[in-house]
Amino acid sequence: MEETVHYSPLGAATDAEWLSLTSPGFGYVRLGPENRTFVVTMFHELHCLRMLNLAFTPNMTSFPHVKHCLNYLRQGILCSPDLALEPGDFETQDFEVERTLGVHECKDWAPIYDFVAQNYDSWSRETEYGACELAACCVVGHSNIVTAYTPPIYGEHEHA
Numbered sequence: 001m002e003e004t005v006h007y008s009p010l011g012a013a014t015d016a017e018w019l020s021l022t023s024p025g026f027g028y029v030r031l032g033p034e035n036r037t038f039v040v041t042m043f044h045e046l047h048c049l050r051m052l053n054l055a056f057t058p059n060m061t062s063f064p065h066v067k068h069c070l071n072y073l074r075q076g077i078l079c080s081p082d083l084a085l086e087p088g089d090f091e092t093q094d095f096e097v098e099r100t101l102g103v104h105e106c107k108d109w110a111p112i113y114d115f116v117a118q119n120y121d122s123w124s125r126e127t128e129y130g131a132c133e134l135a136a137c138c139v140v141g142h143s144n145i146v147t148a149y150t151p152p153i154y155g156e157h158e159h160a
Contacts, residue, residue: 003101007049011057018050023113025120035123040116041076042109048073 008014027043030036048069054060086102123129 007053009053009056011054012060013057015050015054018046018053021046021050023116023120025116025123027116029116029119030123031119035127040112042112043116045073045076 007017022043027040027047029038029040031038051061051065051069055066082104084102084104090101
């Protein structure tokens, strides 16, 4: 893993960058003959990171939501821990100079973006319910948050 200049914890000022990690339908998929709704854990986790970022700006998210997200991420880390060894003392590391944090085995997450986008496209064409979410003119509301949504370009997210 390497440090990155992207995804700074600056609240609303960097929300568009955090939001770009989501998918059409925000990671929700509809499965089975009754189109049961599920959220893919990876997208729920990314949503929680976005909410933690927004917590740096007053009134952008709620304390109960941030509390849920911290607990959700904590449980996810403990349920599926990455046991890679990272060299040195990260608290004293100069991340501007020493940018590498160790070697981790990453999964290819592009197929899940593709699956979720295809699933959302099929569902929204079938129901005509979600077609507006894909339009750049639509807004996504969350508590006091109103952010223009522009679908990400899949495969262009960096791995760090």
